[in-house]
């Protein structure tokens with residue numbers, strides 16, 4: 001094995017990395033940076049050293065992320081969304097993924113290593129994909145509507161009587177159309193969220209109205225399925241700050257999921273409770289439950305859990321991803337508790353309405369972190 005020449009030291013290696021790298025102390029002041037960092041942030045070691053990293057990079061998010069690392073004393077474990085930031089430089093937009101590792105000196109926390117990976121290209125591809133999905137799903141809409149209307153006309157006998165077999169086939173076509181239609185709706189909703197062009201208009205919303213509107217379309221289906229659908233709301237709840245249509249959408253999706261994974265004889269309960277300035281909405285079912293190892297994944301796009309006892313669901317795994325985006329845009333949270341064989345409870349929160357306010361979706365403009 002050949003030896004590394006004397007001339008090649010750690011600086012040489014660090015300067016040849018593709019990422020911008022900083023070392024900061026516990027005050028978050030820059031102690032060291034590599035050449036890529038110097039070039040990207042138009043600085044030099046002399047200017048940068050001793051300066052706060054947030055000031056130098058104008059990435060405010062570094063503050064909270066570094067605090068998190070210093071508190072936990074382990075490397076950053078937050079999601080991609082939470083650690084990627086948009087940075088404007090010379091009229092160009094760049095996206096960075098932030099990684100932070102604590103640095104120890106003789107077992108004592110000393111500072112941190114901050115690494116910024118340029119993921120701009122990745123973002124551009126994501127954008128192209130989102131636009132594509134948006135266009136394609138939009139284009140599917142029109143012919144599908146024609147098909148659905150045609151099927152309805154045939155069903156009602158407006159085009160002549162059908163044989164029993166003909167009716168069966170038509171039923172199958174009809175329910176596949178419904179599936180397609182739901183899929184297209186979800187894809188369109190998702191691309192709208194991802195392109196950051198929709199706003200959540202948080203208005204005072206009556207909770208009872210919201211729940212009734214969400215549950216109504218699923219009443220008949222639950223009766224057919226032999227599943228009891230209960231709503232449990234205390235009287236006199238304050239209005240929540242929510243976008244009516246979008247929050248109905250979330251609740252309908254959760255109840256729809258519950259219906260799909262709950263067998264005859266089961267129960268679904270939609271519950272609302274108030275705790276100080278927040279309302280907790282939960283959808284509890286007595287269905288199949290979700291295995292532990294999948295619990296942290298189901299809010300991601302296109303994730304579905306397979307396994308014994310799981311029937312074909314007709315979805316593609318978008319409902320919860322969209323629901324999470326919508327809830328977060330309202331400043332709320334959503335989570336799940338589940339036990340295999342016992343059932344699942346999804347809970348989300350909405351703030352109590354406190355005056356005029358409107359919020360935008362989180363990825364609408366994550367400027368400067």
Ligand SMILES: Nc1ncnc2c1ncn2[C@@H]1O[C@H](COP(=O)(O)OP(=O)(O)OP(=O)(O)O)[C@@H](O)[C@H]1O
Nearest residue numbers: 257258261289298304305315316317318319320344
């Ligand atoms: N109440 C529930 N009980 C058991 N599993 C569930 C429940 N809700 C969701 N899941 C699991 O989480 C996965 C993701 O749910 P999600 O709503 O995102 O997608 P989907 O319902 O499969 O499809 P889509 O919502 O796009 O029509 C589901 O495929 C299912 O495996």
Ligand SMILES: [Mg+2]
Nearest residue numbers: 257315319320
């Ligand atoms: Mg769903």
